[in-house]
Amino acid sequence: MFNHHHQRFNESLHIEFLKIERKRVxxxxxxxxxxxxxxPVAHYLAPNLLRNYLNQDQYGLSLLVWWLVFCLFQLGVYFRLSRAIKNNIDVPKRIIILNLFVEFVLPAIVLYHVVKYDYSLLILEYDGLIFYFLLLMLSAMHLEFKISLGAGILAGTGYFTVAFWGLKYLQPDTDVDQLLEIYTMRSIGLFIAGIVAGVVASEIKKRVNNYLGSIEEQKEIESLLGQQLSKGVANELIVHRNKTIGHKVVGSIMFLDIRNFTVMADHQSPEETIEFQNAIFDPLIRIIEKNNGIIHQILGDGFMASFGIAVKNENHAKDSLSAGLEIMEAINHLRTDQNGSTTKVGIGLHSGEVITGNIGNEIRKQFSIAGKNVILASRIEQLNKTFKTQFLVSRQFVDMLNCKGCFTDLGEVQVKGFDDQVHIYQVGESCSCKEN
Incomplete structure (x- = not known):
C-alpha cells in the first residue's frame, strides 16, 4: 500500500495538466x-484605511520577506513548468503538492504577523477569508479532488489556528466563546469550500481525460488504419465512418498484378514469400502515395489503387500515369529469386465515374469503390496476358491527357462482361507524358 501511494506521489503529469497548472500559478x-x-497606493491615498501597521518597520520588513519568498517560489515553479512543457520533461505530482502546501502556509504566516503587529483580529474578517477562498477556487485547476480537499483542510486549519492564537494573544473584551464559534464555522466553511472545489475539479478532470482519451484513440485509430490502409482511405473512413450512402466520383483506377506469383510461392518457404512481397510492395506503395494515389486493397499478387477518388485531384490521370511509369522503372531493378529472373507485372489504367462509400456493418466497414469502370480497369490489366504487355490503358484514360505520343494503339477489344468493345493502348516505357 505504501508503494502504491509512493508511485502515485511520483507519477508524471500529462503535458495538458502542466499547462493548466502553469496558468493557475x-x-x-x-x-x-x-x-x-x-x-502601497491605497496606503498612500488612504492611510487610515490600512491603519498604521504598514508604518511599523518590523512588521513591514517581515511582511516584505514572506511576500518575496512566496513570489520567488511561485516564479520558480512557473518557469520550471514552462521549461518542462517546452522540452517535454516529466514533472512528478509531488512538485504540485509541495507548491500547494507553500501556497496555504504563507497566508497563515501573513495573518499571524498582521494580528500580532496590528493588534487586531480585523484582518480575519475580510482579507484573510477572501484570500483563502481565492486560493481554494484556484485549487480546482489542479483537477484533482484530493488536492482540493487537502487545500480545504490546510485553509481551514491555518485560518482556525491563527484565529485561536489571536484570541489567546489579544484577549479581547468581547465574548471570546462567541468569536471562537464564528471562527470555527468559518474554518469549517473553508473546508467545505475545498470539498466543493474538489468536486468541480474532479468533474473537469473527467471531461479533460475523456477529451484527451478521444484524441489518443483517434491517433491510434489513424495509426492502425494507416498501417493497413492508405492514409487517404483511413481519413475517409474516419471522417465518414457513419455514412453508408455512396456518391459518384470521377477518377482513375489502377490494377496491378505480379506475374507467376502463385507458381513462385509454391517453390518458396512462407518466410521467403513474405520477404518477396515486402520487397515488391514497399517501393510500389511509396510510388502510389508519392503521386497522390491511394491503395484500396493489397492482394497476395497485386493491388487496386485509385487517384482523385477518396481525395479529390483534378490531375488524377497524369498522376496515375506517372505512378505506373515509375512502377515499371522500379520493377526493372527487382529480382524474383536467386536465379535472377526478372520480375514481371501487369498494369491496367482506366478513368471514369465510380461509386464510393463505406460498405459493411457495425463490426467491420471498408471504404470501397465500385461500378463498371472499376471492373473495366481490372479487365484491362488482364489483357496484358493477351497482348504480352505490361502496361495498358483505355481510350477514356488517354483522352484525359494532352500527351498522346507515348501510347501505342492496339485497337478495339471485346472485354468480358461488356457489350461494347474497348479501345486499348499500350504505354511505352520511355513515355515522357509525366514530365509535361
Whole structure:
C-alpha cells in the first residue's frame, strides 16, 4: 500500500495538466503583482484605511520577506513548468503538492504577523477569508479532488489556528466563546469550500481525460488504419465512418498484378514469400502515395489503387500515369529469386465515374469503390496476358491527357462482361507524358 501511494506521489503529469497548472500559478503571480501595486497606493491615498501597521518597520520588513519568498517560489515553479512543457520533461505530482502546501502556509504566516503587529483580529474578517477562498477556487485547476480537499483542510486549519492564537494573544473584551464559534464555522466553511472545489475539479478532470482519451484513440485509430490502409482511405473512413450512402466520383483506377506469383510461392518457404512481397510492395506503395494515389486493397499478387477518388485531384490521370511509369522503372531493378529472373507485372489504367462509400456493418466497414469502370480497369490489366504487355490503358484514360505520343494503339477489344468493345493502348516505357 505504501508503494502504491509512493508511485502515485511520483507519477508524471500529462503535458495538458502542466499547462493548466502553469496558468493557475500565473494567475496567482498576477494577483500578487497587482496586490503589490495596489497596497502601497491605497496606503498612500488612504492611510487610515490600512491603519498604521504598514508604518511599523518590523512588521513591514517581515511582511516584505514572506511576500518575496512566496513570489520567488511561485516564479520558480512557473518557469520550471514552462521549461518542462517546452522540452517535454516529466514533472512528478509531488512538485504540485509541495507548491500547494507553500501556497496555504504563507497566508497563515501573513495573518499571524498582521494580528500580532496590528493588534487586531480585523484582518480575519475580510482579507484573510477572501484570500483563502481565492486560493481554494484556484485549487480546482489542479483537477484533482484530493488536492482540493487537502487545500480545504490546510485553509481551514491555518485560518482556525491563527484565529485561536489571536484570541489567546489579544484577549479581547468581547465574548471570546462567541468569536471562537464564528471562527470555527468559518474554518469549517473553508473546508467545505475545498470539498466543493474538489468536486468541480474532479468533474473537469473527467471531461479533460475523456477529451484527451478521444484524441489518443483517434491517433491510434489513424495509426492502425494507416498501417493497413492508405492514409487517404483511413481519413475517409474516419471522417465518414457513419455514412453508408455512396456518391459518384470521377477518377482513375489502377490494377496491378505480379506475374507467376502463385507458381513462385509454391517453390518458396512462407518466410521467403513474405520477404518477396515486402520487397515488391514497399517501393510500389511509396510510388502510389508519392503521386497522390491511394491503395484500396493489397492482394497476395497485386493491388487496386485509385487517384482523385477518396481525395479529390483534378490531375488524377497524369498522376496515375506517372505512378505506373515509375512502377515499371522500379520493377526493372527487382529480382524474383536467386536465379535472377526478372520480375514481371501487369498494369491496367482506366478513368471514369465510380461509386464510393463505406460498405459493411457495425463490426467491420471498408471504404470501397465500385461500378463498371472499376471492373473495366481490372479487365484491362488482364489483357496484358493477351497482348504480352505490361502496361495498358483505355481510350477514356488517354483522352484525359494532352500527351498522346507515348501510347501505342492496339485497337478495339471485346472485354468480358461488356457489350461494347474497348479501345486499348499500350504505354511505352520511355513515355515522357509525366514530365509535361
Amino acid at each position: 500565473g494567475i496567482i503571480l498576477g494577483l500578487f503583482v497587482l496586490g503589490s501595486l495596489v497596497i
